[in-house]
């Protein structure tokens with residue numbers, strides 16, 4: 235494939251008066267895992283639907299597998315597969331039957347052998363002839379991803395691949411996705427979980443208020459927030475509110491559910507000591523405190539709160 239696997243510029247989409255995408259830009263290189271990160275309703279599925287030719291954008295353009303999605307949707311479809319947000323396996327059929335059915339639909343040479351190979355690869359051989367109705371969520375997801383690999387697409391789209399899975403099933407799915415990328419498949423996935431993006435993605439793009447507000451590797455994104463973070467926990471909301479007044483600086487993230495405030499310092503002893511002196515002067519005793527490295531959560535909160543203020 236010539237050029238990047240996916241390249242999107244100034245993509246726009248509205249549903250009647252509800253503007254969802256205001257101008258989205260990003261590029262996905264071949265053979266990489268790209269995570270589109272955004273909260274509920276940010277427009278992740280809308281982007282996937284445009285890139286997989288299910289719906290049309292109102293403006294901008296998108297190239298997938300070297301073809302323009304608008305002009306050559308059939309060409310695009312030859313290079314991709316989509317695993318939707320909700321498992322698309324047929325409950326009445328067995329795992330083997332589901333795989334063979336898709337193999338026949340996609341005209342693979344030997345759909346029976348393809349099914350056998352995929353069952354093996356996804357650790358489903360023992361369950362091959364059970365109806366999907368009896369499968370756990372993790373097994374369904376594995377089968378769902380296995381189905382998307384039939385016909386060896388160059389680019390696979392996974393819309394919230396681990397949504398609703400327990401930690402073990404989620405880990406299995408992560409492993410599967412990593413293996414795909416190792417074998418050269420380009421993976422475009424959406425997630426609401428920073429941890430998932432951090433675990434899997436080569437590049438993360440944060441979608442918020444209709445556009446990409448940041449993108450880069452996990453460590454590049456983490457550099458967007460200051461180091462030398464100190465997180466204080468207080469015993470009750472009253473103390474937290476007082477602490478907010480005392481400690482508030484340019485970078486302060488408060489979490490009223492956890493009764494914590496995280497503030498940035500330059501990381502020096504003097505700067506950290508000043509925080510404690512301010513607390514002592516205000517006669518505020520935290521129940522807990524620790525110094526921490528920035529997490530993607532911090533990045534996300536920082537970015538989304540700034541983007542909201544600018545709006």
Ligand SMILES: Nc1ncnc2c1ncn2[C@@H]1O[C@H](COP(=O)(O)OP(=O)(O)OP(=O)(O)O)[C@@H](O)[C@H]1O
Nearest residue numbers: 249252254272273274275276277278279280281426
């Ligand atoms: N077919 C549609 N008609 C009208 N509005 C829609 C349609 N599809 C999505 N929307 C709206 O567009 C916005 C973005 O939806 P989208 O499904 O792309 O978000 P998402 O990021 O995938 O969310 P989630 O994490 O919940 O899956 C939402 O406000 C949604 O209500």
Ligand SMILES: [Mg+2]
Nearest residue numbers: 278279319393
């Ligand atoms: Mg969605």
